[in-house]
Amino acid sequence: MAASLAVLPESADGPVFPAGSRLTYEPGGQVELSSPPAADPAACAAGLSADQAVLRAALGAEGLRLTGTGTDPLDRERRMQATHPRYRAMERYFGRGGPWGRIMMTGTASVQVCVDAGTEHTYVDRWRLAHLLGPVLVGAFANSPLLEGRPTGWKSTRQLVWSRMDPSRTLAPPPLADPREAWTRYVLDATVLCVRRPEGLPWDAPAGLSFRDWLRGAGERGAELADLDYHRTTLFPPVRPRGHLELRMIDAQPGEGWRVPLALVSALMDDPLAAEEARVALERLGHAGSRAPRSGLWRRAAALGMADAELRRAALACFSAAERALARRDGLLRPALLEFAERYPARGRCPADDQLAALRTGAGPALEEDAPC
Incomplete structure (x- = not known):
């Protein structure tokens, strides 16, 4: 693939695609396209679609295809393909807590929608709405029912x-x-995952060291501002502030299905009428209890998807509010949103149900998609 992408201009972060997207490689062989900021969702989608086509062609030249699922559905060895000391330290760190970290690193993929954090007057409401919206995004776009070739019982x-x-x-x-x-x-309270060291040395952090402890003198050396900046890149909450809000709870989608969560999130976050309609519907769900993603509501969304009646009602209210918002402005993403809403939440389904249906008919986990990702 490197030869196929050699025609693209290079930056310190790798090849720069025609519309400005950047390509990164994840530890299990996942490829990630990150679009540049755009003036509106339609412009973002157009640019990312163009860059995705370039990536698809480069992979096709090597006999490879992209697929969009939240987990690798196949029963095969999970190999760490990344050798950077960050990922080696991450593998050892998460390994102390069981197999989950390695599964995440080598066998999962997502759609991450990034929106403005807001102004001094709006950031609190935007932060809260992003978290309220989380269970609907998990359930409506659930697309990872299989692991190691078998259903897990979770959408x-x-x-x-x-x-x-x-x-x-x-x-x-x-x-x-x-x-x-x-x-x-x-x-400050999060445990330090890795400490950057000179080339050739492992990056493993002392066990149990929080960044607050590091600032207070624990650790092999004093913490610097660059260490704080890097530490923040090792934190993975469902909504991560990075100067903008990064919504991380959405499973990877097949084809250009990523356009739908982009349309839904941006419409609800940026249109005041839609935001208020969504807030009312989402607050009815009740969000008390443990913090996401361990709360009962988030677990219901992950386990049942749109088969949960309360979540389905909230999702349909959110899709309807977003559709009206898109009708009030540039509606280029509106058809994709409407089609998805009719195919999935309106019928109590999510993309995971397509994978399970294929498995029941004997098709097994798909290596390719009808619509290339």
């Missing part, structure tokens, strides 16, 4: 995996009044 096995991992870096921050305070406390 989003990927969310199950995340819920079993280190809570100091995978749970949502505590629901404090000010998200900035909540995030600051979260970052």
Whole structure:
């Protein structure tokens, strides 16, 4: 594939695609395209589709195809293909808590929708809405019912995996009044996953060292601002602030199915009327209890998808609000949203049900998709 992409201009981060997307490789062989910021969702989708076509062609030249599922559905050895010391340290760190970290690193994939964090007057509401929306995004787009060739009993096995991992870096921050305070406390209390060292040395961090402890003098050397910046890249809550809000709870989708969560999230977050309609519907679900993704509501979404009647009603309300928002502005993504809503939540289904139906007919886990990713 490198030869096929050699015609693209290079940056320090790798090849730069025609619309500006960047390509990164994940530890299990997953490929990730990250689009640049765009003025609106339609422009983002157009650019990312064009860059996805370039990547698809490069892979096709090597006899490879992209597929979009939240977990690798095949029964095969999980190999760490990344050799960077970050990933080696991460593998050992998560390995102390069971198999879940290795499964996440080598066998899962997601769609991450990034939206503006908001202004001084709106960021609290946007932060809260992003978290309220989480269970609907998990359930509506659940697309990982298989692992190691077998059904797991969960529509989003990927969310199950995340819920079993280190809570100091995978749970949502505590629901404090000010998200900035909540995030600051979260970052400081999270256990340090790795410490960058000179070439040739492992990056493993002392066991049980929080960043707060490191700042107070624990560890082999004093913590620096660069260490804090890097530490934040090793935290994986469902909604991660990075100057913007990164929604991480959505399973990878087949074909260009990523357009639908992009349309849904952006419409609900950016249209005030749609945001209020969604908030009312989502608050009816009740969000008390453990923090996401370990709360009962999030677990129901991951286990049942749109077969859960309450979640289905909330999802349909959100899709309807988003559809009306898209009708009020550039509606290029509206047809994809409507088609998905009719095919899945309106029928109590999610993409995972397609995989399970194929398995029941004897087709087995698909190596390819009818619509290439």
